[in-house]
Structures are given as C-alpha cells and as structure tokens.
Amino acid sequence: MFVGRHSELQKLNDLYNSDKFEFAVIYGRRRVGKTTLINEFIKDKNTIFFTGLETNSKENLENFSQSITRLQYGDNASPVFPSFQAAFDAVYELSKQNRVVLVVDEYPYLAESYRGISSLLQVQIDEKYKNSKLFLILCGSSMSFMENQVLGYKSPLYGRRTAQFKIQPFSFFETKEYYSGFTSYDLATIYGITGGIPQYLAQMSDKLTVEDNIKKNFLDASAYLFEEPSNLLKQEVREPAYYNAIIKAIATGSTKNSEIAAKVSLETSACTGYLKNLISLGIVKKETPITEDSARKTIYVIEDNMFRFWYRFIPNNVSLIQNGMADRTYKKIETQIPDFMGKVFEDICKQWLWRENASGNLPIEFVELGRWWGNDPIRRQEAEIDILAFEDKNSAIFGECKWTNEKVDTIVLDTLIERSHLFHYKNNYLYLFAKTGFTSGCVEKSKSMHNVTLVTFDEMANG
Template identity: 60%
Template sequence: MFIGRERELNSLNSLYDSGKFEFVVLYGRRRVGKTELINHFIAQKSAIYFMGVESNAKQNLENFSKSIIEYASGITAETTFASFQVALETVFKLSEKERIILAIDEYPYIARASKSLASTLQLLIDKYKDSSKMMLILCGSSMSYMEDHVLSYKAPLYGRRTAQIKLLPFDFEETCCYFKKYSATDKALAYGIIGGTPQYILQINDKLSIEDNIKNTYLNPSSSLYEEPTNLLKQEVREPAIYTAIITAIATGASRMSEISNKVGEDTNVCSTYLKNLLSLGIIKKETPYGEKASKKSIYSIEDNMFRFWYRFVPENTSLIARGATDLVYKRIEPQLSTYMGKVFEEICKQYLWKLLLTDNSPVFFSSLGRWWGSDPIRKCQAEIDIMGEEDKNTALFAECKWTNEKVDVGVLETLIQRSELFSYSKKHYYLFSKNGFTKGCLERAKEQSNIYCVTHSEIIKKLG
C-alpha cells in the first residue's frame, strides 16, 4: 500500500515530463521510504534501477551491468562491462534515442568502493547533458555522505543536479492514513510512540490496542524495532556508544548543553560535535525561544518520536524486558504516557495551525511557529508559551496545548492572555487546544472575544486525520 508523497511524486513527474536531461538527488534517513518512492515513480516507465551493495567495486559493477543488460537485451556483454565509465556511457548513449530513467539507489555504497565514480559521472554529464534524455536519480541513506560528497560545493557533482529531494518522515496527517480503525486519541498515541517513518508505522497494527502494540514492538526482544535505534546509529556513526548516551540524556530530561554534558560525562565541546551530527540526521532538534535568533537559552529535544519513545522507556527497563516481564514494564510506562504525549500534542497542534494557513483559514499569516520561554518581569517568574507565530510587528498568535483527561478551564486561557502581555503586538489571536474539551466557563469566556479559538483534538483529527 503506497500512501502520501504526492508532492514528491509531482516533482519527479514534472521533471520526467520535461523530456530533457535531469539529475535528481534523493536522500533521507533509512526506513523513510526512498526506495518505495522510486519504485512507485518508475513503474510503467522505461527505467534502469540499480541498488548498490556494501561490497567492493567489482561486485557493484557486475550488478550494475546485469541491470543494464536486463533493460537492453540487445547489448552484448558476457557478464560485466569493463568499467563504470563504459557502463554509464552505454546508458547515456541509449538515452539519446529515448527517455530513460537511471535510478541508482544506495549510491554511497558504490561511490565509497569506486573512488572515481563521482568524477566519471561529472565527465559524462558534461559530455551528454545537451543531447541526453536521461533522468538520473542518485539516492542515498547516508545523510552525511550525500550532503558532503554529492550536494556540497566541493563535490565533483556540484552544479550538475537539476533538483534535490530530502525525503522526510510523514507528518501526523499522512500517518493517520495508516490507522483508519483507531479513535482520535489512539491516532495521536500511535503517532507519539512510532513517529512518521513509514517502515516503523508498518509495525503498528490498528486492529490491536495501543497497549498491545507497545508490548509487541518496544517490549518484545524479538521485534524488529527492539534494537532499531542502536542498529541505525551503528550504521550512521563511528562511536554509537557516546551518541546513545547523549540521546538517552535528552530523552530523560536533559535539554541544555551543560545538562547533557554533565549527564554524559563529556566536555561541552565534545558534546557539541556529536549533537551537530544528530541534528543533521534528524534525530534531535535545537530550539531557541521564538523570535530569538541566537540564544544561550537554546535547548535540545528529540525530533523523531520512535527514538524519543524508545530512549525514554526501553533502556531503563532492559533487564525486565529480557526476563519477559512485559506486563510489569507496561505498568511502569502507562502512568507516564500522558506527560510524554504533551510535546507530541504540541507538534500536532502546530501542524493543525500550518494546515489552517495553507488552506487560507488562519487569522494570522505567520511564516514560522515555535515555542517561547523566558522570564516574566511583571510576575517575577519563568514563563512559557507552547506555540507562537508572528505575522508582522503588530500581529501574532499564541497557543496553549493540553493533553490531559480534564477539560481545560478558564484559568488556562487567562494565563495565556497574561503571558501574551509580555509582547507588544496590538493584534493578538489565542488558540486553546485540548485533548478532552473545555469547561463551560472557558467556552463562555472565549465567546466574549472573536480572537479566541478553542479546538479539541477531535476537531484536529477532522482537519488532519
């Protein structure tokens, strides 16, 4: 079942329809669905698909040769072409007569084994780009390799690409397409525990309860997800132990550089390097208070929900899980789920606000959304606003998100209004988001002003899910 990716498919089809030489760089984290996207795109089209393997140049050349021969059976070659240059030039010559897609998947595996491959591609692209009808797709899961050796200014292929697509995990709206049988609450919980990576989403069975899915995936040593985070890190980085320690520190509450450094037991300069790599992998994110470009108040959090859930609950329960104490571990996790879901719900609410903007239903035409935190000099305390979005110096929105079983009371609204007074916007719009609705007093207070919006999670699902 192929779901989503309409924007990426439209981009690829538009490039294909140009009829001229196109060179697309497609990259993204492992399991995000790059190969599935390519296969869906090239179906019913003239295409040569070749996936690199983590082997030597000889093996990859043999496999590439077979892919070419399979496509053009008229070419005479015993088992393999003499070199990658000969093989590639053969395809380029074929593409002078017809539209051909050449999709090279897991390009980093091939390029690492054949050091001259990038320069060879550069040479052939420059030679044939004006006469070729080829659509070349280079795809890779190694984010650092694709960015440093394909996309960067110093890379041989720099300036040759006509498009690049960084494939990201699904958002909440797309993820919900996989969970048709779940209630509004369970859809959010599923997104919170598994995130939007397609390969992980497929591990969730919406015919089973959230509890059973957690037990079957995260609390089952034989499941494919049980060791996935550590295995993925081993594939992407050289020192997975330190990365694991850093992610665990963040997952269990450390958010500032000094806190992470203390928990891990490494110097802040050392941690900084590892954090940058985790940022580039899309596993963590760095936030500053909304409206502040650079700040000592910057904090780190885990971007990927699967990583966030795994590192929050699995490592501390490893011994119990290994002994088969699944029910006991879940009993330890369950009381913490509501708190865990707080940040997930904030992200869902952000996506709802973006949807309003993109469908021309937002009262504020913001260009970004973010969280704000800082000191309240009036009340002499620290304050936080879940979501802020600015249109201009005069107009902004402020939002509070509550994932609790209790209905949101008027006090939450009044606090949000008070905190907005720390900013000098003349036009302010307020959003309250609630898992389980609002008290009568809160709704009555909201009706007094046309700039206050109360939105339940069920209403978000109607818009997004």
C-alpha cells in the first residue's frame, strides 16, 4: 500500500507529462521512502531502473547494461556495453522518440566506483539528452554527496536539473494515513518513537497496544529496530563507536559542542567533524534561538525521534533485553515516556501551525518558526519559549506546549504572557497547546484577553 507523498508524486507526474527532457534529483536519509516513491511513480511507465552498488565500476556497468537491455529485449538478453558512454548512448537511442524514465538509485555508490560519471552525464545532457524525451532521475541517501556533488555549484551537473525533491520523514498528520486502529494519543506516541520514518512505521501494528509495539520492536533482541541505529551507523560511517557515544551524550542532556566533546573524550575540533556528519545523515541538527544568529548559543539536538527514543532507553537496558526481560524493561521506562513525548508534542504543534498558516487560519502569516531561549533580565534567569513565530518586526505568535495528563492552568498562561513581554512586537498572539485540555480559570482568562488561543491535542489531531 502506497501512503503519503501525494504532492511529490503529482509533481513527478507533471514533469513526466511535459514529454520533454526532465532531470529530477531525489534525495533524503535512509529508510525515508525515496525508492518507494519512485516505484509508485514508474509502475505504469517505460523505465530503466538501475541501483548503484558499493562495488567496482565493471560490476556496476554490467548491472546498468542489464537494466537497459531489459527494456530493449526483455529478461532473456543481457549484453554488456563496453563503456558507460556506450550505455548512455543506448539510453539516448531509446528516448529519442519515446518517453523513457531512467532511474539511477544510490547514485553516490555509482559515482564512487566511477569518478567521471557526473562529467560524462553532463556531456550527455548538453549534447544529446536535452533534445530527447528522457526523464532522468538520480536518487541517493548520502545527503552531503547529493547536495554538494549533484546539486552544488561545483558539480558538473550544476544547472542541469529541472526539479529536486528532498524527501522528509512523514509529519504526524501524514502518519495518520498509515493506521486506522490507534487512538490519536496512541498514534502520537507511535509517531514519536518512529520519527515518522516510513520503514519504521511499517514495523508497527495498530492491532497491538503502544506498550506491545514497543516491546515487540525495541525490547526484543531479535527485533529489527533493536539493532537499527547501530546497523545504520555501521553502514554510513567509519568509526561508529564515536558516533554512538556522541548521540548518547546528546540524548542524555549534553547539547553544546564542548559538553559533548568532554563527555566522549574528544577534542572539540574533532567532535565538530563527527557532529557535521551526523547532521548530514539527518540524525542530529543544530539549533539557535530563532531571533539570533550567534553561533555562541548553538546547541545540538537529535532530529530523528526514533534515535532519540532508542538512545535514551535502550543502551542502559541492553542486558535486560538480551535476557528476554521485556516486561521488566518496559516498567522501567514507562514513566519516562511522557517526558520523552514533550518534544514530540512540540513538533506536532509546529506542524499544526504551519498547516494553519498555509490555510490562512492564523491572525498573522508568519515566515519563520522555531524555539527561543535566553536571559530573562527581570527574573535574572534563563527562560525558554517552546514556539516563537513571526511575520515581521510587528507581529508574532508565542506558544507553549504541555503533554501532561493534568489540565493546563492559568500559571502556564501567565508565564507565557510574561515571557512574550521580553520582546517588542506590537501585536502578540499567544497559543497554549495541551494534551488534555485547560482549567476553567485558564479558559476564562483567555476569553477576557482576546489574543489568546487554547488548542487541545484532540482538536489538532481530529480537526
């Protein structure tokens, strides 16, 4: 069953229907569903589909040749072209008069085995393909390679693409398409522990409770997700032990480069390099307060919520899990899951605001949205604001998100009002987001203020 990616699929079909040369670049982290999207797109089209392998250029040329001749002659014929030049020429002959899609999946592997491939493709595009009916798709999981060596201005292919798609994990609202058997609250947790990654979502079942899904997929030593972070790092990096230690340090509260480096016994300069690689893999991201550009306040957070869940709860319980004690392990971590879900809920609230912003349902049309933290000069202490979105220097939205079973009281609203006064916007709009609702006092106060909006999770999930 194909789920989501409706916009991307429509855009690919629009490009296909142009009936002229098109060149799309599709990239994103592993397991995010790039190949699934491409397979859905090509299922009714004449396609040459080739996947680059971590091997030598000879074997990749043999496989590429078979992919081409399969379209020409069917499965029985398998001649090998003498060179990639000859193979690309054959693709041109096939696409001079007829619409043909050429997909090169895992393009970074092909480029590593034959370093001249991008230059060769550039010449083919400029001299032949641009006058053909070929739809060329290059796809890759190495985001740094795709951004620098395919899309970057130093790439031989720079300026040739006609479209690019950076495939992101599903949002909470896209994740809803996967399941019909979860309550909204359970679905939020499933979204949180999978990070919206399609491959991880596919491991979950709405025939099971959240508890049983966690036990089955994380707290079982034979489960796919029990080994997934380690396996993915081994596949992507040369020194997985350092990367493991860095991710665990971030997951357990170290957020500044100096703190992380000290925790894993690295020089800060070396730690910076590892962090940069984790960012390119979509596992970690840098954050600064939204109103500031200062690198001094930069922190590192785990962007992939599945990794955040795994590194928070699995490493310290490996012995229990390997000895089949899933029930005992779950009891250990169960009370900490609501705290883990706090950041997930913030993400969901931000997604909801972007959706409402696009629909024109907010009092302002903001252009940026993020978090803020900094000094409160009145209280002389550090302060945080979960959500700050602004349109210009005059108008802003301030938001606070609470994933608790208790109703949100006026003290939370009062704190948000106070913190909004740290800024000098003319028009402040306050949004409180709550898992379970608001006290009568909070509701009454919000009604009297006219610039406060109270939003429950149920309203977001089912509205």
